[in-house]
Amino acid sequence: SAVISQKPSRDICQRGTSLTIQCQVDSQVTMMFWYRQQPGQSLTLIATANQGSEATYESGFVIDKFPISRPNLTFSTLTVSNMSPEDSSIYLCSVDDGRSYEQYFGPGTRLTVT
């Protein structure tokens, strides 16, 4: 199984600022994903991070607001830009190693925007 770490684990940010969340995997993986979980809600897929190409965003999410980088097969970042209190959520990184049917999740980054 893949072991995923995220940094930071939590942060409190002021509105109008940006935060970059890092996701590190202990092995090379084909697919990486970013999810958002708003308070009391289920997980929503933001985008799929592709190595060597632009991320693929789901409906309702745009690159200007959530730019994603995927420089190699073990690392990705998600930036939450020009934050507002509505961006207060848990952001989760997830990976598919391409060798099993499982998809693994990181511990999440708890973001609070004031």
Add this chain to the structure above:
Amino acid sequence: DAKTTQPTSMDCAEGRAANLPCNHSTISGNEYVYWYRQIHSQGPQYIIHGLKNNETNEMASLIITEDRKSSTLILPHATLRDTAVYYCIVRVANYGGSQGNLIFGKGTKLSVKP
């Protein structure tokens, strides 16, 4: 949108079997049934998946009806640590190849009581 329907919440006595139902009446022939759970403040954890045959692993059993329109996740001896939100997801899965996205519905909040 999620393609599954689950009860919002269920209770189970500790030590008893927990049976969590899921309806997926529009499932396609190449879609698998996946179950994940999310314990409070953690990332989702894979439990089990299946196509049409019943499956069992160290965590749970998955019973899929013959017409594949519904399934039941069984935790044979529930413990307090099994208290979590359980998500039933249908997803295209190709071993070693491209996978469909994991789309989370609202899930079932299982409370295991002493």
